Amino acid sequence: MADPTVDGERFRRRFDEFSDIGATENGGVNRPSLSDENKAARDTVVEWFREAGLAVTVDEMGNIFGRRAGANPDADPVLFGSHVDSQYNGGRYDGVVGVLGALEAVEALNDADVTTDRPLEVVAWSNEEGVRFQPDMLGSGVFCDQFDLEYAYEREDKDGKRFGEELERIGYKGDAPCEPRDLHCYFEMHVEQGPFLEQEGLPVAAVEGVFGFSWMNVTFEGQANHAGPTPMDMRHDAFVATADVTRSVRRLTATEGTDLVGTVGSVDVWPNAINVIPETVEFTVDFRSYDDAVVDAAVEQIQREIAHAAEREGLEYEFEEIMRVDADPFDQSCIDTVVDAAETVGCEYTRLVSGAGHDANYLNKIAPTSMIFVPSVDGISHRESEFTEWEDIVTGTEVLLEAVRSKAAE
Amino acid sequence: MADPTVDGERFRRRFDEFSDIGATENGGVNRPSLSDENKAARDTVVEWFREAGLAVTVDEMGNIFGRRAGANPDADPVLFGSHVDSQYNGGRYDGVVGVLGALEAVEALNDADVTTDRPLEVVAWSNEEGVRFQPDMLGSGVFCDQFDLEYAYEREDKDGKRFGEELERIGYKGDAPCEPRDLHCYFEMHVEQGPFLEQEGLPVAAVEGVFGFSWMNVTFEGQANHAGPTPMDMRHDAFVATADVTRSVRRLTATEGTDLVGTVGSVDVWPNAINVIPETVEFTVDFRSYDDAVVDAAVEQIQREIAHAAEREGLEYEFEEIMRVDADPFDQSCIDTVVDAAETVGCEYTRLVSGAGHDANYLNKIAPTSMIFVPSVDGISHRESEFTEWEDIVTGTEVLLEAVRSKAAE
Numbered sequence: 001m002a003d004p005t006v007d008g009e010r011f012r013r014r015f016d017e018f019s020d021i022g023a024t025e026n027g028g029v030n031r032p033s034l035s036d037e038n039k040a041a042r043d044t045v046v047e048w049f050r051e052a053g054l055a056v057t058v059d060e061m062g063n064i065f066g067r068r069a070g071a072n073p074d075a076d077p078v079l080f081g082s083h084v085d086s087q088y089n090g091g092r093y094d095g096v097v098g099v100l101g102a103l104e105a106v107e108a109l110n111d112a113d114v115t116t117d118r119p120l121e122v123v124a125w126s127n128e129e130g131v132r133f134q135p136d137m138l139g140s141g142v143f144c145d146q147f148d149l150e151y152a153y154e155r156e157d158k159d160g161k162r163f164g165e166e167l168e169r170i171g172y173k174g175d176a177p178c179e180p181r182d183l184h185c186y187f188e189m190h191v192e193q194g195p196f197l198e199q200e201g202l203p204v205a206a207v208e209g210v211f212g213f214s215w216m217n218v219t220f221e222g223q224a225n226h227a228g229p230t231p232m233d234m235r236h237d238a239f240v241a242t243a244d245v246t247r248s249v250r251r252l253t254a255t256e257g258t259d260l261v262g263t264v265g266s267v268d269v270w271p272n273a274i275n276v277i278p279e280t281v282e283f284t285v286d287f288r289s290y291d292d293a294v295v296d297a298a299v300e301q302i303q304r305e306i307a308h309a310a311e312r313e314g315l316e317y318e319f320e321e322i323m324r325v326d327a328d329p330f331d332q333s334c335i336d337t338v339v340d341a342a343e344t345v346g347c348e349y350t351r352l353v354s355g356a357g358h359d360a361n362y363l364n365k366i367a368p369t370s371m372i373f374v375p376s377v378d379g380i381s382h383r384e385s386e387f388t389e390w391e392d393i394v395t396g397t398e399v400l401l402e403a404v405r406s407k408a409a410e
Numbered sequence: 411m412a413d414p415t416v417d418g419e420r421f422r423r424r425f426d427e428f429s430d431i432g433a434t435e436n437g438g439v440n441r442p443s444l445s446d447e448n449k450a451a452r453d454t455v456v457e458w459f460r461e462a463g464l465a466v467t468v469d470e471m472g473n474i475f476g477r478r479a480g481a482n483p484d485a486d487p488v489l490f491g492s493h494v495d496s497q498y499n500g501g502r503y504d505g506v507v508g509v510l511g512a513l514e515a516v517e518a519l520n521d522a523d524v525t526t527d528r529p530l531e532v533v534a535w536s537n538e539e540g541v542r543f544q545p546d547m548l549g550s551g552v553f554c555d556q557f558d559l560e561y562a563y564e565r566e567d568k569d570g571k572r573f574g575e576e577l578e579r580i581g582y583k584g585d586a587p588c589e590p591r592d593l594h595c596y597f598e599m600h601v602e603q604g605p606f607l608e609q610e611g612l613p614v615a616a617v618e619g620v621f622g623f624s625w626m627n628v629t630f631e632g633q634a635n636h637a638g639p640t641p642m643d644m645r646h647d648a649f650v651a652t653a654d655v656t657r658s659v660r661r662l663t664a665t666e667g668t669d670l671v672g673t674v675g676s677v678d679v680w681p682n683a684i685n686v687i688p689e690t691v692e693f694t695v696d697f698r699s700y701d702d703a704v705v706d707a708a709v710e711q712i713q714r715e716i717a718h719a720a721e722r723e724g725l726e727y728e729f730e731e732i733m734r735v736d737a738d739p740f741d742q743s744c745i746d747t748v749v750d751a752a753e754t755v756g757c758e759y760t761r762l763v764s765g766a767g768h769d770a771n772y773l774n775k776i777a778p779t780s781m782i783f784v785p786s787v788d789g790i791s792h793r794e795s796e797f798t799e800w801e802d803i804v805t806g807t808e809v810l811l812e813a814v815r816s817k818a819a820e
C-alpha cells in the first residue's frame with residue numbers, strides 16, 4: 001500500500017475551476033451566502049464530493065457533509081473542512097482552501113486505497129462570513145447548538161430576504177438534522193488572514209486558540225447647527241467626540257503592554273453635510289485579545305473615555321456591548337496532532353493564536369478541535385487581492401492529511 | 411397721511427398659513443427647492459404679492475419679483491426679500507421671514523397710502539439652501555452673473571433630475587431674463603442662525619458683512635484588513651487619520667487667537683464594517699473667518715496636519731479646496747441706513763458679522779447691500795425646532811420698512 005500523497009496539480013486544477021465561480025474582474029470572487037454564485041459553488045462541492053466517493057448529506061442549515069466509510073463504521077468520525085461562501089468581492093482562498101484541501105486529502109487516501117479506522121467527514125459550513133446574513137458562522141453555530149434553527153431561518157438580509165427562504169430557493173434546505181452529534185475531533189485548514197507566517201517565512205502554523213473579543217456600539221447625540229454662525233464654545237459636535245474616542249482606542253492598544261488590538265470600523269454621521277455640525281454619530285469599537293481580562297479592562301477603559309468625550313463636548317451618549325466572546329483555547333491533543341503532522345511532513349511550522357474567529361470556534365465547544373493556518377501574503381484577506389503561494393497550500397494540505405490520518409487511527 | 415405701520419397680527423396669520431405648506435410633524439417644514447411643496451409655497455407667494463397690488467414677474471431662474479410703482483417710475487428700484495425654499499425637514503423661519511416681512515412692509519405702505527419716490531421690488535430667490543441642487547444661492551447667483559444660466563439648469567439632484575427640468579415641471583421657468591440690472595440697493599431680513607442676539611437680549615442687528623470660508627474635501631486611502639489578526643503596527647487605518655485631522659481642526663480654532671471656526675461635517679467610511687479596518691475615508695473641512703488671511707492660514711495649516719496624519723498611518727491622501735469665498739463687507743451706507751432705521755423705530759440693536767452666507771452676498775456684488783438679523787432662539791437653524799419670538803420678527807420688519815422707505819426716498 002503506497003503512502004497517500006497530495007496531488008498538488010489536481011488540487012490546483014480544481015481550485016482554479018472553483019475560482020471561476022462568481023469570479024470578479026480583479027481576481028477575487030463574489031459568492032455571498034445563498035446567492036446564485038454560492039449555489040453554483042455548492043453544486044460543484046457536491047459534485048466533486050460524490051466523484052470522490054463521499055456519501056453526501058445536506059442538513060437543515062445547508063451544511064454539506066461528505067462521509068467516507070471507516071474500517072470501524074460505528075466509531076465517531078473525524079470531521080474536517082471549512083466554508084465556501086465569500087465576502088462581497090472577497091478573496092479566492094478564504095474558506096475554499098479548507099474545503100477543497102479536505103477533498104484533496106480524501107482523494108489522496110482514495111489513490112492510495114487507504115481505509116482509515118474511523119469514518120472521515122468533509123464539511124462545507126453555511127454562512128461563515130456573515131456579510132449578507134448576520135451573525136457570521138451561522139451554519140456551524142446551529143450545528144453546535146449556539147443558535148436555534150428558527151432564529152437562523154429568520155435572519156434577514158438588507159433587502160428583507162430571510163435565510164430560511166433563500167436556503168430553500170437555492171435548493172439547499174436539507175433533511176438531516178442540524179444538531180450536535182458525536183465527533184472524534186474537528187480540523188480546519190484556513191488562510192491566516194494576518195502577516196505572521198509570511199513575516200517568519202513559514203508555510204504552516206498549528207493554531208492554539210482564538211482571541212476573545214468585544215463588539216460595542218456607541219452613539220453620541222449633540223446638536224446640528226450651522227457651521228458658520230455657531231461659535232466654537234456653543235458647539236455640541238458628535239463627530240469631535242468620536243474622533244476623541246477613536247484616538248483613545250488606538251492609544252489603549254499602544255500603552256497597555258498587552259496583545260490588545262482595537263478598531264473603530266463603522267461610522268455613520270448625521271446629517272453628514274459639509275456645513276452642518278454633526279448631531280449624531282453611531283460608531284463601533286472592536287477590542288480583541290487572547291486574555292479575557294485584557295478585553296474586560298479595555299471595555300471598561302473605553303467607557304470612561306466615551307463618558308469624558310461626551311462631557312467635554314456636552315453630548316448625550318449610549319453605549320452597548322453587542323457581542324462578547326471569550327478567548328477560545330483549542331484542544332491540546334489536536335494541537336499536538338497538528339504539530340506532529342508537520343514534523344512527519346517535514347515542513348517548518350510555528351504555533352499561532354488567531355485574531356479572527358472561525359467555524360472551528362463553535363466546533364471546539366462540542367468536539368476536540370484545532371486548526372492549520374497557511375500564510376496570507378501581506379496579511380491581506382477579505383479582499384480580492386488575497387493571495388497564498390500554492391506550494392504553501394499544498395504543504396498545509398499534507399499536514400491536514402497527516403493530522404486526520406493520525407486521529408482517525410485512534 | 412398716516413405713518414405706515416406693520417400689522418403684526420395680519421403678518422402672523424399669513425406666516426402661520428404659510429407654515430402649513432409642507433409642514434412636518436415636529437413643527438418644521440419640508441419644502442426643498444422645486445419640490446411640489448416648494449411650488450405650493452411659490453403659488454402662495456405669487457397670490458399674496460398680487461393681492462398686495464404688486465406686479466409679479468418670474469425670471470428664467472424662477473426668481474419671483476413683485477414690483478410696486480414709485481412716484482419716479484424710471485428710478486432704480488429698492489429690492490428686498492429672501493427665499494422660501496427650505497432644508498429637508500428644516501425650520502419655518504429661515505428665509506420666509508424675509509419674504510413675508512417684505513410683503514408686510516408693502517402692505518403697511520398700502521394701508522397708509524404711501525407712494526415712495528423710487529419703485530420697490532420684493533423678491534423670493536430660487537434655491538437658496540442648496541440641499542437638493544448644489545451650489546446654494548443659485549437663483550441670486552445667476553441674477554448677479556456668478557453662474558451661467560445653462561450651468562444652473564444642468565445641476566442635478568441625487569436622483570439625476572435637472573434643475574431646469576424641475577423648474578419647468580413646477581411651472582416656474584419664467585420669461586424675464588435672469589441677469590444683473592440697475593438696483594438702487596438691496597436689503598434682506600433673515601434669522602441670525604447664531605446665538606448672539608438672543609444672548610444679548612436684542613431684537614435686531616445691522617449686518618456689516620459675512621465671513622469668508624473655505625470648503626475642502628479630503629480622502630485618506632489605507633488598507634482594509636481584518637480587525638482581529640492584523641497587528642497594530644501593520645495597520646493603515648484611514649479613520650484613525652481622520653480622527654487626527656478632526657482634532658487638529660478643533661485645536662486650530664482654539665489656539666490661533668482669531669475668529670476662526672472649523673467643522674468636519676461630512677464623513678463617509680468604506681467598507682464601514684465593525685470588524686474591518688477602514689480603507690477609505692472621505693471627509694470635509696469647513697473653515698470660516700471675517701479675515702481672509704485667517705482662512706488662508708488655516709487652510710495651509712490643515713494641509714500640513716493632513717500630510718502628517720497620512721504619514722503617521724502610512725496612507726495615500728487627496729486634498730482639494732472645492733470652494734473659497736472671501737469675506738464680504740456690506741455697503742456702509744446701507745449698514746448706516748439699517749442703524750438709522752432701528753433708531754427711528756426705537757428698538758435696541760447691535761452690529762453683527764454673519765457666519766453664514768446669504769443671497770445678500772451675491773446682491774452685494776451688483777448693488778449696495780445690507781441685512782437685518784432677528785434672533786434665533788438657542789442659535790438653532792436648519793432644524794425643525796428653529797424658533798424666533800414673533801415680536802422680534804415684527805420689530806425686524808419695522809426696521810426693514812424704515813430702511814426701505816429711507817432708501818426709496820434718496
